[in-house]
Amino acid sequence: MVYVILKSGISSFLASLGFGFLFNIKGRNLWIAGVVGAIGGACYKVSLYLGCSEILSNFYGALGLALASEILARKCKTPVTTFLVCALIPLVPGGGMYRTMLAAIRGDAQNTLNMGLQTLSIAGVLALGILLVSTIMRVYYQEKRKYLSKK
Amino acid sequence: MNIEKLLNTIIEAGKMLVESGAEVNRVEETMVRMCRCFEGIEYADSYVTLTGIMFSLTYENKTITRICRVHTGEVDLNRIDQINTLSRRICSNPMSVDELAGELDRIKGMSRYTFKETMLFGAVGAAGFGIFFNGTLLEIVMSFFIGILIRCISCFLSKHKLNSFLNNAISAGSAALSAQLIHQVLPQTNVDIMVISSFMLLVPGLAITNAIRDTIAGDYVSGVARAADAFLCAVAIAVGAGFVMYFWI
Numbered sequence: 253m254v255y256v257i258l259k260s261g262i263s264s265f266l267a268s269l270g271f272g273f274l275f276n277i278k279g280r281n282l283w284i285a286g287v288v289g290a291i292g293g294a295c296y297k298v299s300l301y302l303g304c305s306e307i308l309s310n311f312y313g314a315l316g317l318a319l320a321s322e323i324l325a326r327k328c329k330t331p332v333t334t335f336l337v338c339a340l341i342p343l344v345p346g347g348g349m350y351r352t353m354l355a356a357i358r359g360d361a362q363n364t365l366n367m368g369l370q371t372l373s374i375a376g377v378l379a380l381g382i383l384l385v386s387t388i389m390r391v392y393y394q395e396k397r398k399y400l401s402k403k
Numbered sequence: 404m405n406i407e408k409l410l411n412t413i414i415e416a417g418k419m420l421v422e423s424g425a426e427v428n429r430v431e432e433t434m435v436r437m438c439r440c441f442e443g444i445e446y447a448d449s450y451v452t453l454t455g456i457m458f459s460l461t462y463e464n465k466t467i468t469r470i471c472r473v474h475t476g477e478v479d480l481n482r483i484d485q486i487n488t489l490s491r492r493i494c495s496n497p498m499s500v501d502e503l504a505g506e507l508d509r510i511k512g513m514s515r516y517t518f519k520e521t522m523l524f525g526a527v528g529a530a531g532f533g534i535f536f537n538g539t540l541l542e543i544v545m546s547f548f549i550g551i552l553i554r555c556i557s558c559f560l561s562k563h564k565l566n567s568f569l570n571n572a573i574s575a576g577s578a579a580l581s582a583q584l585i586h587q588v589l590p591q592t593n594v595d596i597m598v599i600s601s602f603m604l605l606v607p608g609l610a611i612t613n614a615i616r617d618t619i620a621g622d623y624v625s626g627v628a629r630a631a632d633a634f635l636c637a638v639a640i641a642v643g644a645g646f647v648m649y650f651w652i
């Protein structure tokens with residue numbers, strides 16, 4: 253378990269950090285983006301390890317990284333996308349895309365559709381996770397502001 | 404107050420934001436908020452899509468409007484962050500139009516990471532994916548080198564103004580080709596892991612994220628456009644790699 257967390261955390265940290273450089277994030281935000289990516293990757297791999305399905309694990313990963321980036325972005329006063337973009341990338345179903353393509357050029361229509369559908373549902377689930385968290389956070393902070401101004 | 408200069412400056416800020424890859428909602432809000440901070444502005448409204456900006460403001464009962472065509476530029480999240488900070492600052496302590504223009508020029512002049520840095524860290528990212536997909540040490544090292552190759556090729560092609568579809572296809576094709584060649588020399592390596600981990604460098608992460616966020620915010624025009632962009636990019640990668648892999652199957 254600890255090994256899974258460490259390995260997935262470090263690997264997705266490196267991956268997100270690399271993308272932080274490509275997207276020209278500077279200073280402290282760069283490292284935070286890496287950490288958020290590590291949280292997302294670790295959530296995904298741990299749920300896989302605990303026996304969740306591929307799609308459900310992706311959903312948990314998306315929830316984890318979206319929550320982390322919304323909270324940290326408000327703490328650092330930067331746009332949420334700064335962290336979200338880099339952190340999301342390790343979870344993007346690149347492997348699924350690749351296998352769909354392989355099945356397609358083998359002329360295996362059954363498998364192509366299977367893999368393609370799986371890839372599309374993973375993408376949809378990632379979108380759902382981010383959507384859910386960002387909507388809830390928006391409502392939460394609005395209510396909090398209202399409450400504070402009433403006081 | 405020089406109202407035309409204000410309009411031009413605000414439009415310039417919006418243009419910089421869209422080019423660097425900000426969400427449409429953020430651009431519209433930032434432009435209006437910046438404008439409202441100046442005294443005497445009675446009304447300001449903006450309409451932003453991925454490819455153009457319209458902005459109008461009313462000052463002393465006179466309304467002026469400008470439209471501006473935007474071409475997609477290179478993603479630059481630091482610039483978005485800086486303009487965001489600037490708009491926060493201008494609301495708390497107002498500045499003149501000239502000061503605002505000066506600040507924008509300063510942000511525009513900020514340096515990017517050099518080619519060598521992005522190449523190195525892009526490759527580190529590819530190696531990270533190698534670990535993420537449970538590769539062996541050899542595969543991880545090879546992903547690192549394919550990552551360097553991909554960065555070089557895509558930088559070279561975009562310098563020569565090749566469109567992004569062809570750029571992605573060629574980069575993905577050369578990644579698949581080099582992975583296959585490495586597999587021929589070192590048969591114990593797994594082609595799939597090397598190809599997938601280097602592919603991830605081409606994945607349209609920003610387009611996907613912004614497609615989701617734009618759609619939530621209700622900007623369907625940009626949301627759908629970005630989703631189409633992401634899908635096209637994925638197809639380009641698949642076509643480029645598929646073309647190469649075809650010879651080995």
